[in-house]
Amino acid sequence: MNWTLEVVIVPVSDIDRAKAFYADRLGFAVDHDTAFGDDVRIVQLTPPGSGCSIVIGKGAVPEMPPGSLRGLQLVVPDIRKAHALLVERGVDVTDVQKIGENPHPVPDPLDNVGFVFFDDPDGNGWAVQQISSRG
Structure with a gap:
């Protein structure tokens, strides 16, 4: 049986500002933006190539303090290109950092251990890791 993670709720204070950040700055696809009256709005966005989406909104999503989510991680094949694009x-992204040592010899010394970090406008923390080959 496969168990796939498909959606992560990201707590934000301003839905439109967060939607613009994720869609316009990060390039996430807007899958849907649905409102049910004034009290419920759900926006689902998906990173390019990902099987997992994020949901921002109000009313039908669990209440969490905006900016309280840390440790979200995206994976890219080339951290240098990802950094340049961001x-x-x-x-506002950190410089490329090497964290740890690669357990296997690889042509690119940043493979598996190259990272950049950024926060969304509310302070939810994201990491981007380079993985171009898996052991």
């Missing part, structure tokens, strides 16, 4: 799109 900078180009105006994301």
